[in-house]
Amino acid sequence: MTDTSPNPAAELPIKVVARDVTVSYSGKQALHDVSIEIPDRSVTAFIGPSGCGKSTFLRCLNRMNDTIDGAKVGGSLTIDGQEINDKSIDPVVLRASVGMVFQKPNPFPKSIYDNVAYGPRIHGLALTRPELDEIVENALRKAGLWEEVSDRLNHPGTSLSGGQQQRLVIARAIAVNPEVILMDEPCSALDPIATARIEELIDELRENYCIIIVTHSMQQAARVSQQTAFFHMGNLVEYGPTEDIFTNPRDTRTQDYITGRFG
């Protein structure tokens, strides 16, 4: 029933492929047979009304659903052709290559430095302190936070403003050098200026990462994404180049949603 064009941006290599992914929470199905192909080095936005399963699908991609009691994931999901739902794949390894940013900024109650250094430390990415310093600096630079915090790296991460905290969290995700970055409504707790800053950042990061972002704001999806997927009641209704979705939606539900008739 879903009308999915396989690869809306044919010039980009495909990074993530989902085939008939279903998720149920304690027997209650929340996601129905979602199939999608997401290209690398671009931003893909998931939009749709609340409770339609956007976050649920996002969590499939780094197996965060494993940590939810009663959650069951079915179907096939591959990243670079490798099945990630396979029992042989350790979620810890997977999550090191698929970073995630949450709706509410959630820095650790530690210093800015330790926040960014945590991932590299536990994965043993740096052998010496200078190496670690370099990783931290690079991650903070990529997250556009370095200029603001370079002189107070030992201040608590929680002392930053909301927008800075969200960029810190992005730096923390980048520090382990992931391939895919998942963002679940990363701007919904931020003011417009901080939001603009994050959107800029997402646009910069696009060059190196496969970014998937869940958003409530259709303007945001239009601004930052190249592909957009519209979810409705656990189904992937429509998926295609962002421009097409917003200017020429094929499904009436998509049309109703983007014209604000429900949501």
Add this chain to the structure above:
Amino acid sequence: MTDTPDISPIRTAVSKNLGARYRAELRFRAAGLAAVAAAVGILVILLSSIVSGGLPAFTVNELELTVDLDEELVDPSGERSEDSLRRGSYSRVLQNAIRTEFPEVTGRRELRNLFSLYTALNATRLMDEVLEDPGLIGTQHRFTMPLADDLDLYLKGLLVEERSFQPQGTLSLEPSDAGVVVRSTATDFRDLAAEIARTLRARATLLETEADRLTERAQELSGTEAEDMLYDADLNRRQAADIRARLEIDAGPIELDNSLPSILVESEGRTVRLASLARNGAGGTGEYLLGGDSVEAENAWSIQVIDTPVERRRVSDQLIVWTRALEERGAISSTFNTYLFANADSREPELAGVKGALYGSILTMIITIIISVPIGVFTALYLEEYAPKNRFTALIEVNINNLAAVPSIVFGLLGLAVFINAFGLPRSAPLVGGLVLSLMTLPTVIIATRAALKAVPQSIRQAALAVGASRTQTVFHHVLPLAAPGILTGAIIGLAQAMGETAPLLMIGMVAFIADAPTLGLEGFTEPATVMPVQIFLWSDGAERAFEARTAAAILVLLALMIGFNALAIYLRRRFERRW
């Protein structure tokens, strides 16, 4: 313009019951304030009564004597060996010392009375001093010991009611066959005589009223019961008549007995207790309690009245007089009561201390901490962070919560059955006490830890998991440090509770009288011991009055420990608390 027409109906509705709302708020606030005031008031009453009751126990009146450490007495075989020194007669040394203070005391009974100025247990303390320094043998040694408990109380003014007069006249004391004749040139005893006559008259009246009541009751009854009552009434009347006869003007001096206040006449190293008071109020006859020579026209004298009659106190006039004499000579000084902290329990209150119980409490708490904190924290961690949520874990959870509500004495019974009877661990030992208290503390620690873990926001766990931390890394790097203040607070409150626990320890024999403090070391865990609250319980039951103050003092020590524990909890909480 009061009735604005455009006022909206919602506004009228709201303002109509606005007054009621504010009144309700006011009532609620008043009730809350009253509750706080009541709680604070009760606390203040409680604390002030304990403090005022316990303060006297923190000082002690010590008797310092020069003891002659005669070699023959102290070292019977003369070889300075420990064995020989232990066989020495130190009580004789002490007796000799006190006898030199009061050489006039000779009779066997008087001497026994004299030796009760201090407890015989002090001989052991003297022996310990000699054993420590045998060079003392053959010297005159200054030895300090606590005064007997009741005399200590006397000097603190807690034993009797007394007052003293400065007389007008000059005193003469004249020993005769019938005792000492006491005479003053003024009527210095007149008021006292009148007072005693009043007391006796009141007593006679009381007896007569009681007799009348009995007679009346007897008329309503019949048979042997009535006969008994009439007999009693008759007895009362005869006693009343006796008293009135004693008060007749021409009956001679008023006899003083043990049911009346003691009147002591003191002058320069002499003390006479009056046995009778002359009617004219200028003197009486009595006996020497101190000294024994006659005096003529003495100016420096005083009258001491001990209002609490002899039959209603535990110390005789003689002992009081000796104590006052020693105090006057500077042999008694009031100091901080080091015995209370340096000694373990003793049968004699003046030597009893909390050290044994304190050490016992420390050893018991060490076991409790070692057992209950790690087991409790790891149980909670497993249940909260790892265990699947199913029926089995729900059952465990319910059981743990129920365990927290089990009366502590049940844990004592369990400890007796399991640790002592089945495992054969020693009775009365801190090891078993600690194990029992661990059982009791465990649910508290588990519940507190789980609450602390639950309070850690889920977003922190997600953050750690999302960068690829394993579950254990998430728990130990992030969750546990954030929960630490809560865990510590819970654990310390649980431990403080355990420290104040008495009932379960009674069951495992930690209630015995133990005169030696346990060793503060590994072997101490299996030595018989008691703990602070049990010590308080034991002392509160002590027959001697002096234990009353010591009980309150021990409560203060325990309270101080508790406050210390809670302060530690607050400090640690502040120290580890981090915002997120």
